[in-house]
Amino acid sequence: MGAVVRLYDSRTQQIRPLQPLVPGRIGLYVCGPTVQSSPHVGHLRSALSYDLLRRWLVHRGYAVTMVRNVTDIDDKVLSGATEAEPWWALAHRVELEFQDAYRAIGIQPPTVEPRATGNVDRMQALIAELIESGHAYAAPDGSGDVYFDTGSWPSYGELTRQRREDMVAAEDADPRGKRDGRDFALWKGIKSGEPESAAWPSPWGLGRPGWHIECSAMAERYLGATFDIHGGGLDLRFPHHENELAQSSAVGRPFARHWVHNGLVTVDGQKMSKSLGNSVFAADLTASARPAAVRYALTAAHYRSSLDLQSGSLGEAEEALGRIERFRARATQAVGTAGPQVLPAAFEAAMDDDLAVPVALAVLHETVRAGNAAIDSADAEVVRRALGATAAMIGVLGLDFGDPAGAESARAQSAYSDTGRQKALETLVGGLVEQRAAARASRDWAGADRIRDLLADAGVQVEDTAGPTRWSIVGSE
Structure with a gap:
């Protein structure tokens, strides 16, 4: 851990060194999904951002405890429930969809994935402490609601650098019983028509936690x-x-020392929305391309930047992966075994500098280019080093998907044989056929016969017609 990992901190709005609370250990909390409906590409992009961060921190020698919560009780979960599918069944079904989507593109499971419904007692304890300290209040109307008093906390707005007086009313709860519209819900009393299965006993009456208190308690x-x-x-x-x-x-909880936020996803330059009908669901995305291509496409922009998903994005990712795979196939064929899996210094520097994955990918492709040049010049030692470095880089980026050693190269070799060799055959044979046609046109019969015999020895049959000369492989269908 000699190198220093630097990350952009949203609170201070600057890139600064990551200084662990406990040397050698990292505690990472990531806000997971509210399991109200099927996951879309934005959910995948966010989860992938922190998967990459975690992988890199582990590579740098840190023991990482990663917590990613599941919000399985919420207004939206309740509104999506039906008589045939209660809220808890809906939440579980959608949670499984999220797990499938994460797994499909190689996102590693967190150390722990707590559900909000399993931590209600801790949320209630925190709410009681806030009331006792004068920072929260129970609604006087008997509704059972409890609100955080934003006016009681002078630092409110510090994370986003806003003044409280410039903020609009919070829309996270019915405003009944609020002292101020900007106060937000900590506990929501049960309302008429809501199922009792979605309510817990509390000192303030039957109800359920507000969204924000969940993460504070679970973290x-x-x-x-x-x-x-x-x-x-x-x-x-x-x-x-x-x-x-x-x-x-x-x-009195200092909470997070470093705040990291990933950018959002647009589709063809537009924000995803139900009204535009342009949402790209995770299941459709992972069904339209192989996992490595989806993962690659979602790393195309820096994690803090907006990622614009276009119709050609997956195709471009496939082309980029193809270049890597063809090199690995060629290199394996040329030198057999790879050299040590050592990351290039430029790759490490990019990843240490606020997780600059696009720059790291550029290093990967430069290594592939240099490796191909080394194959052409028969420099076996450079080829082996490039092959080892390539394996190390795609491993850290999670693009290997746990393939056994050589499996990816074998797969690439197969594709290369089926497509690349066919193209090479057509080019070579076509060139000889054109040379024979030129010889015949100039009445160089001996030269034309030599080319015909050469092709015949290679198993290629030539047929002269009134039009272009036709050729075929002897014995092929």
């Missing part, structure tokens, strides 16, 4: 009152992460 349970990194999508900075920070800090 503290598994990572402690303060931890190293909090991650999530850019759309969660406000109000979700701002509220998490406020409610935890208000009762």
